[in-house]
Amino acid sequence: MTTKTVGEALVDLLEANGVDVVFGIPGVHTVELYRGLAASKIRHITPRHEQGAGFMADGYARVSGKPGVALVITGPGLTNIITAMAQARQDSIPMLVISGVNRRDSLGHGRGLLHELPDQQGMMKTLALYSQTLLNPADLPSVMERAFAVLLSGRPGPVHIEIPTDVMALPIDVGQLRAAVGTRPRADSETLQKAAILCANAVSPVILLGGGAITAEEEIRALAEALGAPVVMTTNARGMLAGSPLRVPASPSLKAVRKLLASADLVLAIGTEFGPTDYDMNVDNGFPNLKNLIRIDIDAAQLARGPHASLALLSSAKTATAGMVSFLQGQKANGSGGPDRAAAARRAAQHELSPKMLAELAVIDTIYRTLPGVTIVGDSTQAVYAGNLYCDAPRPRSWFNSATGYGTLGYAPPAATGAALAQPGAPVVCLAGDGGFQFSLSEIGAAVDSGVKVIFLVWNNDGYQEIENFMLDASIVPEGVKPSAPDFVAIAGAYGIPASRLANVYELPGALAEANDRTGPSLIEIHQTRTKGATV
Template sequence: MGGEMKTVGEALIDILEANGVDTVFGIPGVHTVELYRGLAASNIRHITPRHEQGAGFMADGYARVSGKPGVCLLITGPGLTNAITAMAQAQQDSVPLLVISGVNARSSLGHGRGRLHELPDQHAMMASFTLMSHTLLDPADLPAVMARAFTILRSGRPGPVHIEIPIDVMSMEIPLPRLLQSPAFLPRADLASVLDLAERCERARNPVILLGGGAVDAAKAVATLAERLDAPVVSTVNARGMLSGHPLSVPASPSLKAMRKLVAEADLVLALGTQMGQTDYGMFADDGFPELDNLVRVDIDAMQLARGPRAVLSILSDVGTLVEDLLTEIGEEKTSSGGRGRAAAARTAAHAELTDKMRAEISILETIRDTLQGAIIVGDSTQAVYAGNLYFEAGRPHGWFNSATGYGALGYAAPASVGASLAEPETQIVCLTGDGGLQFSLAELGSARDAGVRVIFLVWNNDGYREIETYMIEQGIVPEGVKPSAPDFPKIAEAYGISAERLGHVDDLPAALRKARDNGGLALIEIHERKTAGMLD
């Protein structure tokens, strides 16, 4: 500890900077102003959303693209509860979020005296789903608590971490801590497990690799492994784009019959960094994914290995480290066992399973990818995204992610796109959102304008909650509550100073995308499922 004294709020900003934080998201209030005392003098940029849920989703998009924890500063009570949906989405999708909130003064906690923004037990509420929730009762504990938080965020399976600071603690002075970046501790497989897996790989004649979001940062090594094994690679939603365009890549959901057949016929199924949860492996809630007697799972989370499908070999390891270790133990590329042919056949069969409407929607996604090469598409829960989650090859790692997985929140795409753009300012971001979903976070158009980001808001307008309406009809239920009216989205965008247009024909999309990209990258384009000609031809 050094001799200089700083308030807890000032020291907090110093600690964030020392841990590589360059952006924070939040809406300041009386209950957090002391946390802002040192912010203006720092190198950290503050982004103000229009709602705290937007702060959480922005931090999520930032974290997914940057690989660093997304950080929020939120007031106690409603500011924090507004962000719970975003934190729950991050928990389900293994996204590192650090949420620092206020809480009422220490002397008032647990007494229920009707203080402003009071909750009966804010800490207990947050502890129910976060990796860590801590109340900073002693100001001197700040350095140690922050060190623990960052180590948790960087080690093991990521997720949300919450630290609450009582308002009477924020202004207390502590000696300026020694500023060091907190360490990360990633699990690494023991040699016996690596050798066991290497032997299984050498014996396999029909292997298949399943990829989840936990493998996405090891794209190059995974591609080398796939080539060595001549193994088709099936990517779940958060792994799309890892092997973009590779002949072994099968960018289709394991929920499809063709993928299940491919896996069932394999003599080795190697699952890397995937939860094997319902939104990837049982999207239709049919419990039809085959039981496998040759499944090997590699995951960074021991609990996930314990609760997932039974595996003949479970390996606790960071995927990148495991694959690199495995490559040193197996031979060079096998004589072809038909992996590329099996992958091509699986792609064809999976695509054939889709409806004509889905294939038309996927074609539009491919137009976006090919027109804006290197772009990142961030999606909400909307029909075109559902189709893409079933079958779509993103153009790059981290090039396709959305909220139609795990927690399945609406209103995600607009703020998450802002966060993604702040993580990669030179990259074009496309926010793919429905008319229903965008209205959950419509005001974040203003946040995008304020932040100067490169986001094209592509609004997929189908006059309401069409997916739910269709499901109700299929279940013999007269649709109710599925036709919320929508504003004139281009006019709303223009009111925020954002250029906008409504497409007359779907063939105009490439030109509209290029125009938006070339004019600064911030725009809104509306496609209407019925009124835009050529949509579902």
């Protein structure tokens, strides 16, 4: 047994659970948690705002597949990160937030201490999957084990641990450290066989993927090929089945995709909650009633929500699809014409897009063609909305953004930094509008400090163009939608990073290639009307 402080033991337990990066801004209420950090193998990244720490942890988690970890101070540090936690909750992203809280004898008394909240843990319990106050130092190993077990077992999301300031420096006897073990739900063999038989008997099956399917790419590809089923991907599943003739990288909000689903005699939905930000982007209530639906989800509560399924499997995507594939081996499925049905849906989906959206998608395609291995991290901005409708990403985890789920602004700059830290050396493009970029403009500094290869691609349309269009469509005189933007190129220069403003979109490949040759961040600005070819 070795005696350490709670803060030192916390760092050891993070290391034992495979954590190699943490994001945070130290303060007087967390300094004791930093006591052992410098001597550890964990890298600390300092954002410019705690919300940035949360978004960085989110981006890191999406690319690495591991929980993103943030350290924040009591009170304002925690309330600042709540927005990022809410985005992670909506998109099922594993995030561990460790915060301080005031000393134990003050909790609930309202004595006006620095950073005091009426009931900090009570507030967090409404958002986090699990929230625990560490009152006894000896409980630290079990609390940490429980937190990681929650992160690794069920539907992912944010988890919170708070440590009172008077507990952080207390001694704790540390024995052998062990990593938490996650246990995913697994459907029984009989139910898997039943699902496989139903799928094999279908003549025109379709597979529908959400973000919960992303860990099962290999198994789902094998299942789709065995069934001859087109595969529709929501935003967080884009890049799966890349290159396959069965892929349909288009939103279920599009009429062409809805027609494909409506004509199917069976739909197998894997890891998707059927939320309106994916299935009803235009709020037209036009998503069809599916005739024969099989659902696979890791969350029992999600399976209990609509739409109604003929058969529901509580299981991780990987184990369920692997089990179904094993039952289909040696059997001939009835499905036919899958590649043709998928190709027709792809063509029809593209025809639905406006010329303006097609111009925006051309920019996204240019990024993927120019930078092999790139990940595009998007904000809530017009080019990203177009990509969410149709984006043929080259691999899983290479396209994600905040324009679904909770729908935050300012997500992309810090999330791109987190993504780049998860894949050192590989390029990451942060695609953000001028309005959203200003929410977290200072996080350029964190990218500079960490030396990551992030290319900040600013889509400048002089304000909140999407909201202005919405107001005009509703016969409302636009107000508040023209915030002035700074000179982004000059700001990049102030941070010491190279920057350029494009006169023509044809200049984009060259600008991207130059940025990719650098070791640190860069900035490129495209103006919707002043950059020729950016729009129609």
